[in-house]
Amino acid sequence: MKRQTMSIHYYGIRHHGPGSARHLLAALDALQPDRILLEGPPEADALLPLVADAAMQPPVALLAYRPDAPQRAVYYPFAAWSPEWQAMQYALAHHIPLTFCDLPLAHSLADDHDEDDDTPTAARHPFDDLADIAGYRDGEEWWEATVEQRGDGEDLFAAVTEAIAALRDALPAATSAGDLKREAWMRKTIRAATKESERLAVICGAWHIPALQSAVAVKDDNALLKGLAKTKVDSTWIPWTNSRLTRQSGYGAGIRAPNWYAHLWRHPDDDGVRWLGRAAQHLRAKHYDISAAHLIETLRLARTTAALRGQTRVALADYTDALASIIGMGDSAIIDRIQHAWLIGDTIGSVPENTPQLPLIADIDKQRKQLRLPQTAESREIILDLRKPLDLARSQYIHRLNLLDGGLWATPLARSGKGTYKEAWRLEYQPEQHIRLTEKAVYGNTLESAVTAYITSTLHQDQSLAALAERLEHVLPAELPNLVAALAAAIAALSVDNRDLADTLAALPHLAETLRYGNVRQTDNAALAHLLDTLLARLAAGGVQGCMNIDNDSAQTLCRLTRSAGAALAALNDADADRYWHDYIHAQTTSQHIHPLLAGNAWRDHYDRQQTDAETVAAELHRQLSRGGNYADAAQWLEGFLYQSGTVLLVHDTLWQIINDWLRALPEDRFTELLPLLRRTFTAFEAGERRQLGDKARMQAGQAGGSRAAVVATDSAIDETAAQAAMQTVARLLGLEA
Structure with missing residues (x-):
């Protein structure tokens, strides 16, 4: 029997276009092809039968990656209204052979740089030029109006090809070197397919169609493809989300409004009532x-706007503009609230x-x-009660997974405090998690082993006690005893020769929190408690040496770390830890050459822990502020004593009066010189403390100049001059006036 004449039909589409998908299905029905070539990676051909599975529900994506370098990966997302997805569904339903025809990723992923690096950088998309000619705002709006919203598909694909051919001729630099190789491979694939089919349908991005139809010699394509590097590539299907469809991916630019395109696909005849009803x-x-x-008024305005623009159908921009005008009274922020x-x-x-799937991911x-x-695209919050076996197992699973994927799926939320039986998490599926986990698959086939x-x-990457202690704090809730033991051993080994006081202090809060949290989970923390005691014993024995003869920046760092460590140890409520900490702090109050900032902080620590009385503190404060002429050291001692907390001045009038007398006695030039340091001290207080201090100054200033010891009134009359001076001093300290 005589073989029929072979024909090739090209269909240029926009990725993720519902109008393109509808026109494509109509064209395929009319053609009845016996084979379809679809733009996509040939490595995924074996995965195509899964598209027919009822459990496969878009949005989904093809994920292709290099097993030896999983970070070298590419996604190919599909929505229900993507032309490629509908082409796959059509082929499977009609038992038509369909294969991908793009350049294999085995070549494009073989290089150490992305093909996108070869794409020319342009301020404008090539379609913007067509938009200028046709009177649209940009290329997306032009395509939307001329292709996606067009009801009659007759000769549509031919018209699109003609327009793009002219555009490619005018803008040859708009096609990247990578695209030229891809098009050469697609032409090679088309030539091979024509030997086995009579009605061949070729479906790809509209930009490529003119190049595929061009009469390029086989030898020229072979020359372009000669010597391509090659690597192994694996691929799989993964769930995708509407939120991810809004971002750029392997198939072009992101879609601003996936729900809008889904609506157009499901309800092509909607006149706007249903869409605005959802809004x-x-x-x-x-x-x-x-x-x-x-x-009603919003719909009328949207239709009128579309008509004025010469559009046959109302576009999304018309609906959003009308909604902002009618319901938002001209404020577009209303769209942001429901976007x-x-x-x-x-x-x-x-x-x-x-x-x-890889065994680990499975x-x-x-x-x-x-x-x-749940695995949902919607951000969901869950609260776990660690006293319940199921919630405890969930917590263990989440903590283990976070150690592998870096917290892509689960984000911890603030709780009422560590040491409670509650954990709060925000869960949100992120497709990138598959890449993170694929990278870790070489470490084991189960979550625990990996x-x-x-x-x-x-x-070995953590070369500080603080980094190791922080790592231990994250590992302990994952319930991995061998790993906890390895971390504890690493911390113990590093601490033997550690002479960095700041590093030791930075590690203490993590260890203290680890012990508190371990108690909640009823884990054996004897080894960790011994490790903490060892560090604190060394700190008590010689830590004070690191506080001597240091510069101001180092003192600021040590002061901050000391406060943080002290608070964490106090919450631990351990007698041995408290004793060691007292010895370390006490040495700073008695040793020579201690930086005054740290000495002041040490005295405040003793006072807050009720390890010294108010009278002794007042005497030391008076001594420090009375040292002859050394105003800077006195100011730094005061900053350490009042570090980020002025409550002591509110409840202890003697301390208030000592500081007030010292400030009032400062020569004007010295006061001006010390003002930045003093302001840093006082403005670090909480807003409520600053307000109460201001009230206290006003009250005492109204009592015969009571806040100025230099002015003593013998009667009940208010000394206006003294009151004004006191108020100006307090205002300057609190930063309330320039």
């Missing part, structure tokens, strides 16, 4: 009073259970399902 629903949820009259719910949405796709997903933890091996392999 009204979301606005009412935000407590807006929306009536039917509002919607996510109305325009984007929290839709998340799903893939079949038999989708190829184990993680299996545990997630067993623990009944975490242990991965963290152990990175311990």
Whole structure:
């Protein structure tokens, strides 16, 4: 029998275009092709049958990556209204062979740089030139009006190809070197396919169609493709989300409003009533009073605007502009309040259970399902009660997963305080998690083994006690005893020769919190308690040496770290730890050559812990402020004593009066010189403390100049001069006047 004449039909589409998808299906129905070539990575051909599985629900994405370098990866997202997705569905439903025809990722991912690096940097998209000619604001609006919203698809693809051919001729630099190689490969694939088909349909991005139709010699394509590097590439399907569709990915620019495109796909005949009705629903949820009259006027304005622009159908911009004008009274912020719910949405796709997965990812997903933890695109908060076995297992799973994926899925929320039985988390699915976990798959086939091996392999990166202690704090809730032991051993080994006081102090809060949190989980923390005692014993024995003869910046750092460590140890409520800490602090109050900032802080620590009385503190404060002529040291001692807390001045009038007398006695030039340091001290107080200090100054200034010891009134009359001087001094200290 005589073979029929072979024909090739090209369909240029926009990725993620519902109008393109509808026109494409109509064209395929008319053509009845016996084979389809679709732009996409050939490595994913084996995954195409999964598209027919009922469990495969878009949005989904093809994920392709190099097993030896998983960070070298690319996503190919598909929504239900993506032309490529509809082409795959059509081919499977009609039993038509469909294969991907793009340049294999084995070549494009073989280089150490992205192909996008070869893309010319342009201020404008090439379609913007067509938009200028046709009178649209940008290329996206031009495509939307001329292709996506066009009801009649007759000769549409030919018209698009003609327009883009002219555009490519006028802008040859707009096509990257990577695209030229891709087009050469696609032409090679088309030539091979024509030998086995009579009606071949080629579907790809509209920009490539003119190049695919051009008469390029085989030898020229072969020359362009000669010597391409090659690597191994694996691929799989993963769930995708509407939020991720809004970002740039392997298939072009992000879609600003996925819900809008989904609406156009499901309800092509909607005249705007249904779409604006959804907006009204979301606005009412935000407590807006929306009536039917509002919607009628909004719809009329949107239709009128579209007509004035010469559009056959109302565009999304017309609806949003009308909504802002009618309901928002000209304020576009009303759109921002419902943008996510109305325009984007929290839709998340799903893939079949038999989708190829690495053992590690399969184990993680299996545990997630067993623990009944949601995988949603919507940000959800959960509160775990660690006294319940299920919640404790969930917490363990989340902490382990965070150690691998860096917290992409679960973010800790503030709790009422560590040491409680509650944990709060925000869960939100992020597709990038697959890449993070793929990178860690070499460390083990289960979550527990992978975490242990991965963290152990990175311990050498932490060369400080603080870094190791912080790592230990994150590891302990994951319930990995071997890993905890390895970290404790690393901290103990590093602490033997550690002479960095700041590093030791920075490590103490992490260790203290680890011990507190470990008690909540009823874990054996004897080794950690011994480690903390060892560090504190060394600190008590010789830590004071690091406080001597240091500069002001070092003193500021040590003061901050000392306060933080002291607060954490106080919350631990351990008698041995308190004794060691007292010895370390006490040495700073008695040793010579201690930086005055740290000495003042040490005296305040003793006072706050009720280890010295107010009279002794007052005597020391008076002694420090009375040292002849050394005003700077006195000011720094005062800063250390009042470090970020002025409560002591509110409750102890003697201390207030001593400081007031000293400030009033300062020569004007000295006061001006010390003012920046003094202001730093006083402005670090909380707003409530500053307000109360101001009230106290006003009250005492009204009592015969009571806040100025130099002025003594013998009667009840108010000394206005003294009062004004006191108020000016306090205002300057609190930064209330320039």
